[in-house]
C-alpha cells in the first residue's frame with residue numbers, strides 16, 4: 319500500500335482501517351495486473367473471487383446478506399479506492415455488484431432482498447443498473463422506455479444503453495416510465511431477470527477501458543408486479559438514492575487511480591536519470607509532484623467527508639457531487655502528469671500509467687457528468703440561500719428534473 323496515513327483520519331472506525339489493509343494484501347495476491355482479451359470471463363472470475371473471499375458482502379446491505387445492516391458508504395469507498403489502485407476491472411466488478419443491487423439494498427422488499435442480495439454478496443449473481451437510454455442520458459426525465467400495468471404484471475417496451483454488465487448480468491434493475499405523473503415523477507423500477515422473454519442484448523459496446531457493456535432492448539417484456547422496487551412512480555427517487563451512495567464511490571475509485579498514478583510518477587521520477595541527476599531532482603518535476611499530492615489529498619478529504627456524512631444518516635447530494643467533481647477531474651490531471659513524467663513510455667500500451675489514462679476518462683461522464691455535478695452543487699447552494707432569504711424569488715427551487 320502506498321501512503322496509508324489517511325486511514326488515521328477521524329472519518330474511519332477501526333474496522334475500516336482493518337478492511338483497507340486486509341484488502342490491499344488480498345489484492346496483491348489475487349488481482350491480476352494485466353487482463354487477457356475476454357473481458358466478460360475476467361469480470362466473472364473477479365466477481366467470483368471477490369465473493370468467495372467475502373469482499374462483496376460490503377456491496378450489499380442487510381445483515382443476513384451483507385457485512386452491515388445498512389450500506390456502509392465508507393467501506394464501499396475504501397474498497398473501491400483500494401481495488402482501483404490495483405486494477406480498474408477489479409474495481410468495476412465490485413462496484414457493479416453494489417450499483418446493480420443498490421436499489422434492492424436500499425428499498426427492496428424482504429422477499430426481493432432474500433432472493434437477490436445474498437447471491438450478489440457471494441458473487442453468485444451479477445446485477446446491472448439500467449437507467450440510461452439513447453435519448454436520455456444526463457436528462458433522465460426524457461426517458462422513453464415504458465412499463466404498462468396489465469393485471470399483476472408490468473409489460474416493458476423500449477431501449478436502455480451503456481448498461482454495464484449488459485450481457486453477463488443475471489438480473490437488471492430497469493427504470494421505466496409508468497406515467498403516474500409527468501417527467502421524472504412517473505418512473506418506476508423493476509427487477510428483470512436475464513432470460514425473461516422480451517429482453518434481448520441488442521449490441522455490445524466497446525470502450526477505451528474495456529468492460530462488459532451493452533445496449534438492451536425490451537419488447538413486450540413481462541415481469542410480475544412483485545418485481546417492482548419501491549412505490550409506483552417513485553423510481554426516480556430510487557435511482558437518485560442509489561446514486562447518492564455510488565456517486566461518492568465513483569469519486570473513491572478516481573482517487574484510487576490517482577494514488578496509483580502518483581506512486582508510479584514518484585517511482586519513475588526518482589529512478590529515471592538524465593543530465594547527471596534524476597528527474598525528481600528538477601524543481602519543475604517537484605512542482606508537478608506537489609500538485610499531484612495536493613490534488614490526491616483534497617479529493618480524499620471530500621470523498622471521505624461525503625461517505626462519513628452519509629453513514630451518519632445525512633443527505634449528501636451536495637457533498638457527493640463535490641467529491642465526484644473534484645476527484646474525477648483531479649484524477650484526470652494527476653494521471654496526465656504521471657504520463658508526462660513517464661515520457662514516451664507513458665503512452666506505451668500496457669504500461670500502468672497508459673492504462674490509468676484510459677480508465678479514468680469515463681468516470682467524468684457516467685453517474686452524472688462533471689457539468690451535471692456543477693449544476694447540482696450550484697442548485698443546492700442557491701436553494702440554501704432562497705430558504706434563508708424570504709424576500710428572494712425562488713428561482714433555484716428544487717425541480718423534479720435532477721440530471722444524472
Ligand SMILES: Cc1cc2nc3c(=O)[nH]c(=O)nc-3n(C[C@H](O)[C@H](O)[C@H](O)COP(=O)(O)OP(=O)(O)OC[C@H]3O[C@@H](n4cnc5c(N)ncnc54)[C@H](O)[C@@H]3O)c2cc1C
Nearest residue numbers: 447448449450455456480481482680683684685687689722
Ligand atoms: C463506460 C460507461 C458505463 C456506463 N454504465 C452505465 C450503467 O451501468 N447504467 C446506466 O444506466 N448508464 C450507464 N452509463 C451511461 C452514463 O450514465 C451516461 O453516459 C451519462 O449519464 C451521460 O449521458 P450521455 O452519454 O447520454 O451524454 P449526454 O447526456 O448527451 O451529455 C453529453 C455531455 O453534455 C454535457 N452536459 C450534460 N448536461 C449538461 C448541462 N446541463 N449543461 C452543460 N453541459 C451538459 C456533459 O459534458 C456530457 O458529458 C455508462 C456510461 C459509460 C460511458
